Amino acid sequence: MKQLCIILISICFFACSSKKNNGVETVLVLGGKADNTSLIEFEDLFEPVGVQPLETDRECLVTNVSKVDVFEGDYYILDRYQQNTILVFNSLGHFVRRIGVLGKGHGEYPGISDFAIDRIRRQVVVLSAPSKVYIYDMNGTFVKAKDISKSLLWNIISCEDGFICSSNHRTYTEGEDACLFYRFDEEFVMQDKWGEVLPQQLHVAGQTSSILQEDNGSFFYIDNYMNDIYSLNRKQVQYHVELPKPMPLKYLVSTDDFMENQYKYDYIIDALLYEDRQLFTYIHAGKYYMAYVKDGKIEKDGLFHGILPNLYKGGDGDILGVVSAESYLQNWKKHFKFSQDDSIKAGDNYVILRYRIRHLGE
Numbered sequence: 001m002k003q004l005c006i007i008l009i010s011i012c013f014f015a016c017s018s019k020k021n022n023g024v025e026t027v028l029v030l031g032g033k034a035d036n037t038s039l040i041e042f043e044d045l046f047e048p049v050g051v052q053p054l055e056t057d058r059e060c061l062v063t064n065v066s067k068v069d070v071f072e073g074d075y076y077i078l079d080r081y082q083q084n085t086i087l088v089f090n091s092l093g094h095f096v097r098r099i100g101v102l103g104k105g106h107g108e109y110p111g112i113s114d115f116a117i118d119r120i121r122r123q124v125v126v127l128s129a130p131s132k133v134y135i136y137d138m139n140g141t142f143v144k145a146k147d148i149s150k151s152l153l154w155n156i157i158s159c160e161d162g163f164i165c166s167s168n169h170r171t172y173t174e175g176e177d178a179c180l181f182y183r184f185d186e187e188f189v190m191q192d193k194w195g196e197v198l199p200q201q202l203h204v205a206g207q208t209s210s211i212l213q214e215d216n217g218s219f220f221y222i223d224n225y226m227n228d229i230y231s232l233n234r235k236q237v238q239y240h241v242e243l244p245k246p247m248p249l250k251y252l253v254s255t256d257d258f259m260e261n262q263y264k265y266d267y268i269i270d271a272l273l274y275e276d277r278q279l280f281t282y283i284h285a286g287k288y289y290m291a292y293v294k295d296g297k298i299e300k301d302g303l304f305h306g307i308l309p310n311l312y313k314g315g316d317g318d319i320l321g322v323v324s325a326e327s328y329l330q331n332w333k334k335h336f337k338f339s340q341d342d343s344i345k346a347g348d349n350y351v352i353l354r355y356r357i358r359h360l361g362e
Contacts, residue, residue: 024228024240026296031244031266031284038302040290042335045279045300046309049318049354051336052093053325053344060087060095062350065322067210068312071117071138075352076124077322078115086115086124088140093352097140099124107142109134116158121186127156127165133188148188150177157212159219162186164232166212169198169225170205181221181232194235198225198249204258207269209311215273222271225252229271229278241268241280272311272319277357281308292357307331314354321353328353 054062054075066080073091076099086099099115101108109128116125123143126134131149133156136142152172153165162185171178180195206224212232213220219232227246229239243266251257251265263286270281278293281304288308291301310321323332325348333344336353344351 024237025231026239027242028239028280028291028293028296028298029242030280030282030291030298030301031289040300040302040304042306042309045290045292045358046319046335046355047358048336048338049356051328051332051338051344051354052091052352054089054093054349054352055095056347056349057095060089060349062087062322065310065350067114068310068314068320068322068352069115069117070313070315070320071119075320076115076117077350078112080112084112086112086126089352099136099140100126100134100142107134107136107145109145113153114155116156116163118158118163118186120158120160125156125158125163127153129154131165146188148184149182149190151179151182153182155211157214157219159214160217162191163188164212164219166221167197168206168211169202169223171197172201181230195230200253202249202252204252204255209270209272210313213273213313215275220273222268224268225249227268229273239278241282243267243282243284245285269308270311272313274313274317274319274357279311279357281311309353309355317356318354319356321355322350323353324350 062077062079063082064079065077067078069076074096075089077087079085079087084102088096090096109126111128112126113129114127118125122138124136128134129152131151131153132145132147134145151167152170154168154170155166157164165182167180178197179193180197182190183192185191202225208222208224211222221230221232227241228237231238245266247265247267251261266282266284268280268282272279276295280291282289288304289302290304292299312320314320325344326346328344328351329346332353
């Protein structure tokens with residue numbers, strides 16, 4: 001049975017490869033010319049803008065960052081593994097509130113997979129497996145909960161007329177109900193579903209900071225398994241990334257297999273889309289690489305020197321990185337030389353880094 005599944009995955013892979021050659025809008029070949037001599041420093045691609053320490057208090061200590069969003073100057077940070085909640089800080093780093101709490105009582109969720117800020121209707125939507133949403137107002141007051149699908153959905157993003165969720169090839173549903181994308185109206189009534197999922201559930205979760213991204217009213221999905229970026233508005237693959245030695249899908253079925261082979265093959269770690277520019281971080285030849293793409297042309301592609309930054313959108317062209325105080329002092333302070341540095345010490349809460357993509361060649 002296991003051999004049959006591997007064969008099916010291989011067939012799907014070659015079928016998708018053929019489809020890319022015929023239907024993808026842009027193919028980006030990364031790693032082909034990149035080697036140890038094409039070294040990329042942080043300052044080659046990024047311009048530091050600011051650093052904001054977060055308030056240090058037991059009630060709001062960040063332990064692990066799964067997602068960051070910004071709304072009306074406030075930072076919404078999802079700590080999914082220990083705090084199991086959304087922590088809200090204002091622009092000065094002061095703790096404001098929590099959105100939701102783990103539990104079994106009224107207005108509490110059993111777990112949190114993702115969240116979305118509905119900017120139009122001014123509410124925060126928490127997505128909890130196996131596909132139930134918990135809706136709160138901007139003050140964190142519980143409004144309602146609703147089951148939205150039989151499929152296992154992992155990520156959510158808000159759009160003008162509702163929401164889009166993705167199953168990330170990790171749904172247990174089979175047949176017609178097994179899709180990659182699900183669109184809902186503002187009341188979470190399903191409007192559409194599309195996109196083929198792979199024939200076997202892939203248990204190795206992607207490392208992308210934001211699997212679903214919005215850019216000037218366009219919505220995108222980063223498929224780490226197939227190295228594709230989908231345009232959700234157009235329901236097609238807009239970018240396909242070709243790597244010299246892509247990770248075989250059979251090693252993404254089992255976490256143990258992936259861990260054993262993670263430095264033998266190439267795969268995307270993170271991606272960010274900002275207007276006409278895209279950033280990719282990826283593993284190539286067992287090392288960390290980064291690529292900068294503008295107007296579909298690869299401007300820089302090479303070995304990244306140092307710690308790879310997070311790629312969260314912060315609004316107004318900013319990129320956000322959220323790191324521990326220890327990591328900031330050890331790895332980032334040399335890049336971010338601002339007055340707030342003096343107040344940061346080991347043992348403090350996390351630190352928000354703000355930086356921007358440099359306009360290369362302009």
